[in-house]
Amino acid sequence: MCLIDISEPLRAGVAGWPGDTPFSFTLNWTKEETGSVNVGKVIFSTHTGTHIDAPFHFDNEGQKVHELDLSLYVGPCRVIHLFDLPSIGAHDLAKYNLAGVERLIIRTDSWKDRSVFPTSFTYIRPDLGSYLQKQGIRLLGLDVPSVDLPDSKELLGHHSLHQHGVHILEGTVLYQVEEGDYELIALPLPIEGADGSLVRAVLRKI
Ligand SMILES: N[C@@H](CC(=O)c1ccccc1NC=O)C(=O)O
Ligand SMILES: [Zn+2]
Ligand SMILES: [Zn+2]
Known part of the structure; x- marks a missing residue:
């Protein structure tokens, strides 16, 4: 069984949204203490x-x-490469036949240095949500920290996807991942009331 880990390692200093809670893991009790x-x-x-x-x-x-349908996050998925684009809209996907694809992951390689939070990266244009819905896509994954740029308040990309029933997976690590069909597993933790969740995301070639 060959799993490709597409998860960001979690350690002190992992790049997070500016001003947001820094990640930390510590031993609350040591073996000596307990x-x-x-x-x-x-x-x-x-x-x-x-x-x-x-x-x-x-x-x-x-x-x-806790209200999300877990089947969004487990199952067949298509990975495509779209490099060197400032943003991605319906027009950029026109050349792909996405028939039967429910989960789409786009490798942009636009987050060059994962050790720092990027000021700019490939973002989603507001016409993408309806296009993906028409193709039957229910989950969009990207290798950037957000589908909208950090200074966006309207979050047009997020809303366009949401209005069309497309769920969002962000911050995947895809530098080694070729285009093709995979099985995705990227399950959120069952955190009641939460607005998002870390996932351990893996691909398996099919
Ligand atoms: N929309 C971003 C996150 C985001 O906007 C954010 C994350 C943490 C702290 C603040 C944020 N945004 C605005 O203050 C995302 O989808 O991950
Ligand atoms: Zn987001
Ligand atoms: Zn997010």
Whole structure:
């Protein structure tokens, strides 16, 4: 079984949204202290590293993490490469036959240095949501920290996807991933009420 890990390693200093909660893992109790076990403590923002957005992240009426359909995050997926584009809209996907594809992951390679949060990267144009819905796509994954640029307040990309039933997976690590068909597993944690969740995301070639 050959799994390709497309998850960002979680460690102190992992690049996060400017001003957001820094990731930390510490041992809350050591084996010496308890006499039996090490016990860890993790502090993280829900938008750290490789993660999914629940609609509640940008819509107060939207689904929260525990309400999401898990089948979105497990199953066949198509990976395509779209390099050197400032943004991606319907026009950029016209050359692909996406018939039967429910999960689409786009490798942009536009986040060059994963050790720092990028000021700019390939983002999603507002006409993409309806195009993906017409193709039957329910999940869009990207190798950038957000489908909208960091200074966006309207979050047109997020809303366009959400309005058309397309769920969002962000921050995947795809430098080694070729175009093709895979099985994706990227399950959120069952955090009640949450706006997003870290995932361990893997691909398996099919
Ligand atoms: N929309 C971004 C996250 C985001 O906007 C954000 C994440 C953490 C802290 C602040 C954020 N945005 C605005 O203040 C995302 O989808 O991950
Ligand atoms: Zn997010
Ligand atoms: Zn997002």
